[in-house]
Amino acid sequence: MDETLNNNVNPSNPNLNSSPDPNQVAKDIQNFDSQSVPEDLDVQWTRWKCLVCGYVYEGAGAPRVCPKCGNEDPDKFDDAE
Numbered sequence: 222m223d224e225t226l227n228n229n230v231n232p233s234n235p236n237l238n239s240s241p242d243p244n245q246v247a248k249d250i251q252n253f254d255s256q257s258v259p260e261d262l263d264v265q266w267t268r269w270k271c272l273v274c275g276y277v278y279e280g281a282g283a284p285r286v287c288p289k290c291g292n293e294d295p296d297k298f299d300d301a302e
Contacts, residue, residue, distance in 0.1 A: 264281050265281075266279050266280055266281055267279070267280070267281070267282070267283075267300065267302065268300070268301035268302055269283050269284060269298045269299065269300060269301055270298065270299050270300075270301035271287040271289065271290060271292050271297060271298060272292075272297045272298065272299055273287065273290050273292040273294075273297050274287060274289050274290040274292070276288065276289035276290065277301050278298075283295065283298050284298065
């Protein structure tokens with residue numbers, strides 16, 4: 222039982238033996254996709270309800286096509302707020 226409890230792990234820092242590889246961290250930083258970060262965090266999302274099927278869509282603008290029923294008529298979407 223003592224072998225299980227004392228398996229050379231530092232109890233003050235359990236991550237001491239599992240540090241990330243510095244080369245991999247550098248590659249991850251270089252490959253970071255800056256496009257995945259939103260440019261404007263002040264954009265307000267609105268909710269739109271499809272009047273055909275009732276699906277509620279959340280986004281910066283009205284959807285062009287309802288993801289649930291395929292409705293493409295812009296007059297069949299209403300502000301759901």
